[in-house]
Amino acid sequence: MSTAPYDLEQQQQHQRSGVAAAASSQSPRSPSSSTPFLSVSVTDPVKLGNGVQAYISYRVITKTNFPEYQGPEKIVIRRYSDFVWLRDRLFEKYKGIFIPPLPEKSAVEKFRFSAEFIEMRRQALDLFVNRIASHHELQQSEDLRLFLQAEEETMERLRAQETGIFKKPSDLMQIFKDVQSKVSDVVLGKEKPVEESDPDYEKLKHYIFELENHLAEAQKHAYRLVKRHRELGQSLSDFGKAVKLLGASEGNSLGKAFSELGIKSEILSTKLQKEAHQILMNFEEPLKDYVRAVQSIKATIAERANAFRKQCQLAETVKLKEIELERQRLHRSEKLAEAEREYNELKAESEQATKTFESIVRLMNEEIGRFQEQKTIDMGIAFHEFAKGQARLANDIAGAWRSLLPKLEACSAA
Numbered sequence: 001m002s003t004a005p006y007d008l009e010q011q012q013q014h015q016r017s018g019v020a021a022a023a024s025s026q027s028p029r030s031p032s033s034s035t036p037f038l039s040v041s042v043t044d045p046v047k048l049g050n051g052v053q054a055y056i057s058y059r060v061i062t063k064t065n066f067p068e069y070q071g072p073e074k075i076v077i078r079r080y081s082d083f084v085w086l087r088d089r090l091f092e093k094y095k096g097i098f099i100p101p102l103p104e105k106s107a108v109e110k111f112r113f114s115a116e117f118i119e120m121r122r123q124a125l126d127l128f129v130n131r132i133a134s135h136h137e138l139q140q141s142e143d144l145r146l147f148l149q150a151e152e153e154t155m156e157r158l159r160a161q162e163t164g165i166f167k168k169p170s171d172l173m174q175i176f177k178d179v180q181s182k183v184s185d186v187v188l189g190k191e192k193p194v195e196e197s198d199p200d201y202e203k204l205k206h207y208i209f210e211l212e213n214h215l216a217e218a219q220k221h222a223y224r225l226v227k228r229h230r231e232l233g234q235s236l237s238d239f240g241k242a243v244k245l246l247g248a249s250e251g252n253s254l255g256k257a258f259s260e261l262g263i264k265s266e267i268l269s270t271k272l273q274k275e276a277h278q279i280l281m282n283f284e285e286p287l288k289d290y291v292r293a294v295q296s297i298k299a300t301i302a303e304r305a306n307a308f309r310k311q312c313q314l315a316e317t318v319k320l321k322e323i324e325l326e327r328q329r330l331h332r333s334e335k336l337a338e339a340e341r342e343y344n345e346l347k348a349e350s351e352q353a354t355k356t357f358e359s360i361v362r363l364m365n366e367e368i369g370r371f372q373e374q375k376t377i378d379m380g381i382a383f384h385e386f387a388k389g390q391a392r393l394a395n396d397i398a399g400a401w402r403s404l405l406p407k408l409e410a411c412s413a414a
Helices: 080-093 115-133 142-149 152-161 169-187 199-250 253-330 336-413
Strands: 038-048 055-064 073-079
Touching (some): 038 115, 055 080, 055 115, 073 080, 080 115, 115 253, 142 152
Antiparallel strands (some): 038 055, 055 073
């Protein structure tokens, strides 16, 4: 089934002209001093510890003129679990906002500390924190200020408190899985569904589910392209070495042609390996990042579903409590005062639940417009760079082989 674009034209008309800039994956690195700015760099990954206790630390450099920050520049050391803490805190507090996703934690020891994995992780963490820093609401978070300014000992205490809603990275999607399990309960007749019937909301959910599937499929094949380029590059390198040895054993014009063929093969091997790395970092990784972003949106959808159910359940409970309160008034019950207090508390809780749900709906409408605008920009850049790289590689390959044709033809004619 194809993914039809979710139509948010009306909502997008209400977005400010600076939405695209605010949602940019990188905040300005050299803003003018008169313009409010918050710029963050995640740099210098360093391996610390040994064995299962080993981890990577990062230097996080913040430059800002926000008055609530300690100064114009601050440098702190952070590890992956600190970024997880920040993500969890934001998800807990900012209901309805799509919290930027974190890169996965590699479970394979031999890949966890490879140079390539560390660099991909560093770039993804830099992207994560700058998305937060450029978001008009998230950038005001006290938790972000703590993350960017607190000493390591303070961050360690905060992590130890486990105040976030997630105890491990995989728990981010647990809420959504719980919502999915409700569907099974309905099918089995265990529970009557309490769900929104808004057609636009249903269209949004369908779009997000389809988008995740298509992005994941594209990312899978992008990685296959990386693997294919690497394998072909290795094969050309091996072929080049073998042909050079063959040429050395000939010692005539044929040997010279073979030697040049081997050199060209090794040069092309290097170009293929380089292009494989470019595809991995600038094409496959952005696709994977958007798969994670969609999963974050699904977690917000699950939060919206929970808020809707809570609102409905409390509204129903208030009605029942109101009937019970009227009954006690008619009978002039001794517990009337207590019943009235309980009713007022429950009614206030119900009203707050309604406000929370309405806030989530409003924020989600704003966020999906922001997400689509930024996705268009980011995917456009990724696919453009991929096509440009492939065209450049094809030209290099064609040029290399073409330059050998006269010499090889001369040998065959002789």
